[in-house]
Amino acid sequence: MTTNIIWNQILTDAERRELIYSGNIFLISALKSTSKMSDYAFQVLCDKFQTNEPETAFNHLPVEEFAKTVEKVKNEFTNSLYSKELIREFLMEIDSDPKEYFFDVPRIRIVPNYDYLHAGISYAYAPHRDTWYGGPSYQINHWMPVLPIKPEIAMAVWPNYFSTPVQNSSQEFDITYWDKVQRKKAVENIKVESRPHPLPLEEINTESELRIAGNPGDIMIFSANHLHGTVPNRTNRARFSIDFRTFNKSDIQTANNSVNTDSQATGMDGDYLRQMFDANTFSPATSSN
Numbered sequence: 033m034t035t036n037i038i039w040n041q042i043l044t045d046a047e048r049r050e051l052i053y054s055g056n057i058f059l060i061s062a063l064k065s066t067s068k069m070s071d072y073a074f075q076v077l078c079d080k081f082q083t084n085e086p087e088t089a090f091n092h093l094p095v096e097e098f099a100k101t102v103e104k105v106k107n108e109f110t111n112s113l114y115s116k117e118l119i120r121e122f123l124m125e126i127d128s129d130p131k132e133y134f135f136d137v138p139r140i141r142i143v144p145n146y147d148y149l150h151a152g153i154s155y156a157y158a159p160h161r162d163t164w165y166g167g168p169s170y171q172i173n174h175w176m177p178v179l180p181i182k183p184e185i186a187m188a189v190w191p192n193y194f195s196t197p198v199q200n201s202s203q204e205f206d207i208t209y210w211d212k213v214q215r216k217k218a219v220e221n222i223k224v225e226s227r228p229h230p231l232p233l234e235e236i237n238t239e240s241e242l243r244i245a246g247n248p249g250d251i252m253i254f255s256a257n258h259l260h261g262t263v264p265n266r267t268n269r270a271r272f273s274i275d276f277r278t279f280n281k282s283d284i285q286t287a288n289n290s291v292n293t294d295s296q297a298t299g300m301d302g303d304y305l306r307q308m309f310d311a312n313t314f315s316p317a318t319s320s321n
């Protein structure tokens with residue numbers, strides 16, 4: 033399969049979605065909204081780590097203290113009204129109508145050196161599709177770096193698996209149970225990741241591996257059905273990135289474009305909307321229609 037990278041072409045919302053659902057990846061350089069989002073994330077990082085160089089802070093901190101600070105950063109960034117406003121602004125900037133979307137609050141990922149910490153709040157994701165974690169296949173993923181990123185610490189995508197099934201353990205993943213029990217355990221997992229993430233059960237052929245090294249605010253938009261994961265960070269600088277998910281409401285109603293390549297995760301009935309918000313009003317997705 034050929035994977036197209038569509039670069040700085042905004043297109044219409046309907047055209048873009050169709051291309052995303054068939055595996056195309058969009059890259060859009062430094063929009064106003066995404067630049068503001070990465071600036072805001074960096075400001076929260078500087079504030080909580082009390083330094084102008086939060087990317088090297090972990091080198092001087094005991095890992096328990098680092099984990100506590102990461103949790104503070106995540107809570108502030110994820111739950112702020114400003115982050116939600118920036119997602120709405122982003123949708124408008126790419127010619128989508130916020131009234132037609134739900135979004136999941138944006139997350140900030142902090143990936144220090146792998147040997148320092150790769151579990152819990154800084155879990156280094158093994159190759160996965162978000163559908164293995166209970167996301168529907170019409171989920172649209174967004175990812176951007178907070179600081180200029182080098183390929184050796186970027187996120188990896190393996191586009192050759194977009195429509196090729198991978199043996200995996202998603203049948204053991206129940207999103208309702210995960211949200212109620214496992215998600216809270218992130219901060220307890222310092223040495224070893226004990227939470228049962230869905231994992232590939234076969235070796236991944238990495239020949240098609242794609243790593244995109246962008247600047248702050250450069251956003252990558254791709255289908256939740258793409259196989260992707262964290263490149264282990266072997267450097268002495270932490271990787272900071274932002275990710276968030278959107279659903280177009282019409283896709284939820286029709287389950288349009290659902291291509292379930294290989295996920296057997298359970299518990300999705302209504303529950304995957306639990307943490308989503310209306311992109312126009314910010315009211316919880318489960319209370320609006």
Ligand SMILES: [Fe+2]
Nearest residue numbers: 160161162260
């Ligand atoms: Fe993911």
